[in-house]
Amino acid sequence: MSTGIKLSPSAGPIERKMVEKLTTEFQPKFLSMENDSHKHAHHAGIRGATNTTESHFNLEIVSDFFVGKNMPTRHRLVYGVLSDELKNDGVHALSMKTRTPEEYEKRQNQ
Numbered sequence: 001m002s003t004g005i006k007l008s009p010s011a012g013p014i015e016r017k018m019v020e021k022l023t024t025e026f027q028p029k030f031l032s033m034e035n036d037s038h039k040h041a042h043h044a045g046i047r048g049a050t051n052t053t054e055s056h057f058n059l060e061i062v063s064d065f066f067v068g069k070n071m072p073t074r075h076r077l078v079y080g081v082l083s084d085e086l087k088n089d090g091v092h093a094l095s096m097k098t099r100t101p102e103e104y105e106k107r108q109n110q
Helices: 013-026 071-081 083-088 101-108
Strands: 004-006 030-035 056-062 093-099
Touching: 013 030, 013 056, 013 071, 013 083, 056 101, 071 083, 071 093, 093 101
Parallel strands: 004 030, 056 093
Antiparallel strands: 030 056
16 A cells, blocks of 8 residues: 655645644555646635635545445545634545555555
């Protein structure tokens, strides 16, 4: 399994804060955060927002913490950890893949 943490090439303070929180909470085997905000800067839902550079993210996180938990539960846990960023820091969208190490390995071998 690839291990480690991958951030966007020019990770900003919000992204770094989210990755730190996720790392502390879930102790991931692998975590990848991709800032996708540039693709959404002109969308109607983001117009007038103060945060357009760190508003949309794609997350992939692999953790033993997810073993025995279904996908909705995993997503609720992640949203709970990042609630401040979602409510107060202008993060508008978070797409995520939450996997156990076994699920990750299985997917890599397909």
